Amino acid sequence: MFGRLRAWSRRHPGIVDALWLVPFVVFSAPNVWNVGTEPKSYPEVMLGPWGTLGLALLLTVPLLWMRKRPLTVFAIVSLASFGQWLLGVQPLFLNLTVLIAMYTVASRCLLRWAIAAGAVAELGLALAFGRITTNPDLRSWASSSVFMIAIWIAGIYANTRRRYLESLEERAERAERERDQQARLAAAAERTRIARELHDVVAHNVSVIIVQADGAGYAIDKNPEQAREAMRAISDTGRQALAEMRRMVGVLRADGVPEEYAPQPSLSQLDDLVAQVRSSGLPVEFRVTGPPRDLAEGEQLTVYRIVQEALTNTLKHGGPDSRATVEMEYGGQELLLRVTDDGRGAAAPRSPDGHGLVGMRERAAMFGGSVDARPCPGGGFQVTARLPIAEAGGRRAA
CATH class of the missing domain: 3.30.565.10 (Histidine kinase-like ATPase, C-terminal domain)
Known part of the structure; x- marks a missing residue:
């Protein structure tokens, strides 16, 4: 059951991301409404319900494309949060989408982009923490920073593990292709050798038929019984040669290989x-x-x-x-x-x-x-x- 669920999630990544965001949005809805309607002690600019809803959508909707365009999504979410800070709008619970986008960049992009995303997220945390309180608590900021770094490290680990598994799958597929190719080459080479050997067998049978036919032609008038024996030998040899020829149909032969006409073992x-x-x-x-x-x-x-x-x-x-x-x-x-x-x-x-x-x-x-x-x-x-x-x-x- 878990294997089928994993396969389905790989085929429909957009639906999985949408389903994953639903509880996150539902849980943060009261916070969005309160920020848009009730002033706090925070020196904020009131956006109103609809303005706050628009900001919430700007922070969440881009996450639907975070698998395909992680850098773009991180840039949109980070710029939205930075604009929110510049305007003095109180932070939302949905600002945590910056950490989600940072994790996606760390788990899917190159290391230099992961470092840049981590630095941007850390800077945003410092800016937000400095404005939330008039007397910033360094201990609280440090604990929040450690939490963010832990998420960043988890993304780096996921990226490393994913690349390692992809390399293992690629090597396994390459080894399987090489094995199948070696087997096909061995079969083709063996069929070529068999074709050369059967050539001698069929040539021998045809030679016997020719000799018996010549003998029957000479003896048909003087010794009819001997001619009949020769014709029976021709019949048996012809059937045997025909059976050998049928087995040769479909056997591939290498072009340009010199034929070997030495007698074959028996x-x-x-x-x-x-x-x-x-x-x-x-x-x-x-x-x-x-x-x-x-x-x-x-x-x-x-x-x-x-x-x-x-x-x-x-x-x-x-x-x-x-x-x-x-x-x-x-x-x-x-x-x-x-x-x-x-x-x-x-x-x-x-x-x-x-x-x-x-x-x-x-x-x-x-x-x-x-x-x-x-x-x-x-x-x-x-x-x-x-x-x-x-x-x-x-x-x-x-």
Whole structure:
């Protein structure tokens, strides 16, 4: 409830100021009427009821704009009070609006304007106090001056706190923008690399189609059965290439980047990858369960890259004497890939510019899969990837 009230007050500052002035004006109304009708011992100039009412309006109405134009409002209220002093009109309770305007200047303007407003208010207090009594009481003047200085200091503190909170909000917004920008840049770079790799996969499939089509053309008269086998191979390869091409739609590629036509890794090279990591000093156990299934080259590349990135993270962050396990489980409709280590896990320092997990999720999402990476409860870290396995004819399991 308080949060909604605060938000409403920020959206309607003028209404809030008007509501805040209502009790102040109502409380000071008897004082205004008495000053305008009943002479006092104070050597005053009688303005009459309507003149006193006009002075009261001049002291209060400008406060409705004190948030937008604090210096102007302070100048109007101070000049009105100074003119009142020059004419010898008895002070009103509404002359306290000078302190309100001074507080607004101190809480919303630069320090030099706050000092100037405080000095003007102090001078006005001294002038008013010197005329109210024939024998000024220095003790009463000092106590009033301390009260005014306390209000001025409260305004300075409010200004400092407001600027500090604004700086915190600005830094938080800037950090959030930078984080989102870094994530977008990482995603764009990873999509560019994926596009280059899928280019090789699709090019390979098209090359197979061309070779099979040429063979079918030569064998269609002499060996019709061999030609039919070639046409079936063309059909399967074409479906697979079409599926790869559909996944490439919408993937942004960086212009002017030279293409790399080296053969892409596949599942058959996982043993070499594991051996390479072992030679780097990390003991790795590699297990495959379930009957192996034929995966598209793009999926094989995704599995290879996920294993590579997970083991690389273990080498970088696992710490000494850590071990890793790579498990591949072929199910009926999906491939479960799990890379686990017993390293430092959540205690490992995070790299501020690391985007390996983002890249793994991008790769798996292109094939309808998912990647989950989190520290293990008893220590260590685990990366789990699930990839649907394509059925016959290139269709993928839901």
